[in-house]
Amino acid sequence: MALSNLREYVRPDGLDMALSLVKEKGRSARVIGGGIDLVRSSSPDIETLVDLSQLSLSYVRQTDKGIAIGATTTLTEIVEAPVLNNYLQGVVVEMLRQVGAPSLRNLASMGGTLASAHPWSDVITLFVALGAQVTLYNGVTRMVPLSDLYASRALLSPAIITEALLPAYAHGTAAAFMKFSRTKFDIAILNCACLISTQNGDCESVRLTAGGTPQLAALLPEVAEVLLGRKLSQTSIGQAAEMARETTLVRNDLRASGNYRRELVYAGVKRCLTCVSTHLSGASQ
Amino acid sequence: MRICLTVNGKKQELDSTPGDTLLHLLRRIGYKGVKKGCESGDCGACAVLLDGRVVNSCLVLAAKADGHCVTTVEGLAGQEKTGELHPVQEAFLEQGAVQCGYCSPGMMIAAVDLLAHNPNPTDQEIKEGISGNLCRCTGYVKQIEAIRIAAKKMRKSADV
Structure with missing residues (x-):
């Protein structure tokens, strides 16, 4: 049994009760959602699980x-x-x-x-x-x-x-997501996403992220800066992708080398922006 | 602790412990069709339907399943007490979609969930539907054929 010291499985019927359990038990209590990570964990610290399934939070x-x-x-x-x-x-x-x-x-x-x-x-x-x-x-x-x-x-x-x-976003906003992994459903070697709002075709607001670098997703503000006030074109997209390759912090882990990830950031940002550009041009027609 | 589970339509009160997984509980009470494989959610051999959706029973605490309905491979046949195999089971037999058979229960459970929610899947959708089930003997071709045939049978009987 993975959770060898688990003693209690509680299904509180109110948020306050759930919170008071978590407060009272401290590090020995965990809130359980789907439970995938918890069941696989071998943490001997966990003695109480607090299941939120009775709180009508599925919607x-x-x-x-x-x-x-x-x-x-x-x-x-x-x-x-x-x-x-x-x-x-x-x-x-x-x-x-x-x-x-x-x-x-x-x-x-x-x-x-x-x-x-x-x-x-x-x-x-x-x-x-x-x-x-x-x-x-x-x-x-x-x-x-x-x-x-x-x-x-x-x-x-x-x-x-x-x-x-x-x-909620107004018309003229588009988003894209790109994942690189060994198979479609595998853990990402690297993933990218972007959200762009435009005004008269110019990028008014840009949010770009890269995750699995192997760090948790972070915004790429230098890359966003390249695009602000400009139209999405082959040139601007290429420049943004180059900036992503230069500025995104990447490193080695068991899934890929930092150098490989640097190329993936370039490709991912380029593909995300191209996808957004297609969405926006489709929406304006 | 006592938990209440409806397994293959039969409501049961069972003894469990807070850290007991659904996999261990089901096997302990005799549902050996739920296979113990990787126990880390990677192979799908232990797949069951939890309220009609496929899950890896090795990743579900028995306590979490308290009050819910579980269907194991043993519950697929004769669901209406006719003793007939489920169309997915029939198709697996007819197509020879079994080699060592260890992955078959989980594979069939995943197929039943897929076809319940997508009666006319493409081959790509079938592959995605069984993407959580590893088979180390075959190349998945026979299983995909079997699921395609089962889908056709089930659509036909739904039309009748």
């Missing part, structure tokens, strides 16, 4: 701020949510279809995926690019940018992720 719904996804929603439920088909050219669905096999997507939850913060996470690379917000509960509810959660993991101690929000 994908359109709100006036964007698309809200509850923490216990499985990745399959997100893929199958009709509301995401037309959100930014279906980029979220396209990305999720490349995350693991169906048997894993049926278990993995939104909250668990964000909390686990695997550096290769396709979800995090895209969600950071999309400017996703995450709702945390620590007695009061507050919403923070997802990127802040990774900048300061202290935000999660003690707090419970209850929801992710994908912001």
Whole structure:
């Protein structure tokens, strides 16, 4: 048995009860989403698991701020949510279809995926690019940018992720995601995503990310700077991709060398931007 | 701890421990069709349907499945007490989509989930549907053929 010291499995019927358990038990308690990482972990510290499945946090719904996804929603439920088909050219669905096999997507939850913060996470690379917000509960509810959660993991101690929000974007905004892996469903050797809003064809806002570098997804501000105020063209896309190759921090790990990843960042950024350019030109016709 | 599971339509109250996986629990109570393979969610040999969706039972704590419905390969046949094999099982037999057979239960469970949600899958969709199931004997060709044939049979019987 992997969790050899696990003594309690609790299904609280309220967020306050869940939070008080996490506070009371400290490091020996973990919140369980799909449980994939926890079941495989051999941590002897874990004595209590707090299951959020009774808290009605499984939903994908359109709100006036964007698309809200509850923490216990499985990745399959997100893929199958009709509301995401037309959100930014279906980029979220396209990305999720490349995350693991169906048997894993049926278990993995939104909250668990964000909390686990695997550096290769396709979800995090895209969600950071999309400017996703995450709702945390620590007695009061507050919403923070997802990127802040990774900048300061202290935000999660003690707090419970209850929801992710994908912001609504106006017409003239497009997004793309690109993953490099040995097979379609494998862990990414590197992944990239971008979100671009345009005004009269010029890039008004640009968010680009690269993940699995092998670090967790990070924004590429120098690359975004290359594109701001310019139209997406072969020239500007090529220059942005070159900047990504020069400035993105990459290194070796067991999956790939830093040099290989440097070339992947170039290719990934170029393909993402080309894809966005196609989306935007299609939308303007 | 006591947990309540409905396994292949039969509601059962079972003894478990907080760290017990669904795989171990099911095998302990006799569902040996749920195969123990990698125990890390990579091979799919232990796949079962949890509320109708394929999951790796090695990654599910039994406590998490408390109150839910599980279908193992033993539950695919004779679901209406007729004793007939499920169309996916029939197709696997007819196509010879089995070699050593260790991956077959998980593969068939994954196929049943796929066809329940996509009755007319393309070959690519079939490959994606069974992408969590490793077979170390064959080249997957027979399994893909079998699932294609099962889909056709199931569509035909749905039309009747």
